[in-house]
Amino acid sequence: MMTMAMLTGQSTEHLAVLRGHHRLQPEAVEAFRALQQAAKDAGFNLQPASTFRDFARQQTIWNAKFEGERAVLDENSQPIDISTLSKGELCCAILRWSALPGASRHHWGTDLDIYDPDLLPEGKKLQLEPWEYLEDGYFSALSQWLTDNMEQFGFYRPFSDEEQGVAVEPWHLSYRPLSTLAEHQLTEDVLRNAWQGQHIAGSDWLIPHLSDVFSRFITVKDRGQPCNG
Numbered sequence: 482m483m484t485m486a487m488l489t490g491q492s493t494e495h496l497a498v499l500r501g502h503h504r505l506q507p508e509a510v511e512a513f514r515a516l517q518q519a520a521k522d523a524g525f526n527l528q529p530a531s532t533f534r535d536f537a538r539q540q541t542i543w544n545a546k547f548e549g550e551r552a553v554l555d556e557n558s559q560p561i562d563i564s565t566l567s568k569g570e571l572c573c574a575i576l577r578w579s580a581l582p583g584a585s586r587h588h589w590g591t592d593l594d595i596y597d598p599d600l601l602p603e604g605k606k607l608q609l610e611p612w613e614y615l616e617d618g619y620f621s622a623l624s625q626w627l628t629d630n631m632e633q634f635g636f637y638r639p640f641s642d643e644e645q646g647v648a649v650e651p652w653h654l655s656y657r658p659l660s661t662l663a664e665h666q667l668t669e670d671v672l673r674n675a676w677q678g679q680h681i682a683g684s685d686w687l688i689p690h691l692s693d694v695f696s697r698f699i700t701v702k703d704r705g706q707p708c709n710g
Contacts, residue, residue, distance in 0.1 A: 482662075482666075483589070483662070483663055485671055485674065487588075487589075487590075488588065488589065488663060488666055488667055488671060489536055489584075489588055489667075489671065489672070489675040490533075490534065490535045490536035490537075490538075490582070490587075490588030491535070491583075491675065493533070493535070495590050496590045497510050498510075499513065499514075499532055499593075500529070503529045503533070503593070504532055504533040504590065505532050505591065505593065505656070506589075506590035506591060506656075506659055508656070508658070509590060509656040509659055512634050512635050512636070512656055513529075513593070513634075513636075515634055516630075516631060516634040516636060519630060519634070520623070520626065525597050525599075525600075525622075525623050526597045526598060526599040526600075527597060528595065528596060528597065528598055529594065529595060530594040530607060530609065531587065531594040531609075532592075532593045533587060533590050534585060534588065535588070536582050536583055536675065537582075539582040539585045539587070539588070540582035540679065540680075540681065542579055543575065543579060543581060543582050543681065544680065544681070544682040547572070547575060548682055549563055553571070553574050553575055553578075554578055555574070555577075558608075558611070558612075568685075568686045571683065572683045572686055572687055572690075572694075576646065576647070576698040577647060577648050578647075578648050580699075581672070581681070581687070581694070581698075582676075582681060583671075583675035583676060584667065584672055584699050586639065586655060586660065586663075589659070589660060589663040591655055591656045591659040591660035591663060592655045592656070592660060593653075593654055594650075594652045594654075595623075595627075595652055595654055596613075596623075597620055597623045600619050600622075609650075609652055611649055611650070613652075614651035614652055615651070624651050624652075627654070631654065635657050635658050636654045636656055636657065637655055637657050638653060638654060638655070639655045639660070646698045667699070669695055672691070
C-alpha cells in the first residue's frame with residue numbers, strides 16, 4: 482500500500498534506481514530490466530526517457546503552461562493561442578498532454594516514457610510526440626515490438642484510446658501490477674489534500690470541477706463533459 486505522499490509525488494521512499502537519475506518501484510525496475518533484455522535480444526536499445534517525476538516538478542510544468550511560459554499544444558502537437566481560451570478550456574487543453582500536480586502517473590514509480598537512442602537520427606532531439614512512434618516514425622519498429630511483447634512483462638499503455646481526454650502516448654508504459662493499485666488509491670480527496678498550501682494555477686476552476694476532471698483525464702472511465710467556463 483502506497484502512502485498518500487508516495488501516491489502524489491511528495492515522497493521517494495517507494496523508489497529504487499533504474500539507472501542514473503531514473504527511478505521506479507523495485508518490482509517495476511526488475512520487470513523493466515527483463516523487458517529491456519528481451520528488447521535487446523530483438524535488436525532494440527530500449528531506454529527510459531522519463532521515469533519518476535515529483536510533485537514539485539509537475540507543479541512547475543503545470544503552472545508554466547497555465548501562465549503562458551511554456552507552450553500548450555493541441556491534438557496535432559501544435560501550439561495553441563491560450564489568450565482565446567476560458568480558464569476551463571485552458572485547464573482542459575493542458576490536461577490533454579500534462580497531468581495535474583499530484584495526479585501524474587509518473588509520481589507512482591510504475592510508469593515511464595521510453596525510446597531507443599540508437600534509432601534517433603543524428604542531430605535530432607527526442608520530442609515524445611506520436612509521429613515518432615507511429616508508422617514511418619523513428620521508433621515505429623520498437624513501438625510495434627512493444628505492442629507484441631510488453632504484456633508478458635506486465636506493461637501496457639495507459640494512454641492509447643483516442644476517445645479519452647488524454648492524448649495518445651505510445652511512448653508511455655505502465656507496470657500494471659503496481660499501477661492498478663495506485664489507480665484505486667488516488668481519489669479527489671487525496672488530490673485536494675496534496676494541494677493544501679500549494680500554488681496550483683487555475684485551482685479556482687479545477688476544484689469545483691474536479692469530479693469531471695477525474696472522469697475525463699484521470700480515471701478516464703468515460704469522456705466526461707466538454708470543458709468550458
